[in-house]
Amino acid sequence: MAFNTLYGSGVNFSAIFTPPSAGEYNYPSEPDFAPGQIMFGSDGSAFIYVEFGTGGATGLGYTLNISPAFEAVMSTSSNDAFGAPVGVAQATAAAGDFGWLQVFGPCQVFGVVSALANNPVAATTGGIVDDAGAAGTLYIDGMIFTTAVGSGGNALAAAFLSWPKYSTVPSLT
Secondary structure (H helix, E strand, C coil): CCCECCCCCCCCCCCCECCCCCCCCCCCCCCCCCCCCEEEECCCCEEEEEEECCCCECCCCCEEEECCCCEEEECCCCCCCCCCEEEEECCCECCCCEEEEEEEEEEEEEECCCCCCCCEEEECCCCCEECCCCCCCCEEEEEEECCCCCCCCCEEEEEEEEEEEEECCCCCC
């Protein structure tokens, strides 16, 4: 796991901020970072701060779509939109929480059983990606497994991110 070494030294990219409930006076009452803020880790990785929307984030490695207001919701094949940015969750979060999504560098991504390395990937359901998108599927350009997902079931696998976003994949034939 990367840690921050720049102007935000000591940033924990897996930390989740949960705002206090109405009537609670916890300190702090506001997140330390603004949604949309980008930080770089010690290994060159990049992260963007978001507010988690409906459904939150299931856990480490799940993919989320990022709106122009920096709200993140779990990626599915039914909520993808051409050009929309995608990030990878660093921890479990509830709706209304704030936290970091990774958008650049080596990481772990949750994929379907037997997804192959070095192939384009697409969102399936619940933040899980696959290398076998259906006809007409938007692929996640800038996200690729560097190691195949095992055959024992859906799991985390090594991947690389390069500012992922939804895109079409040109015909390879």
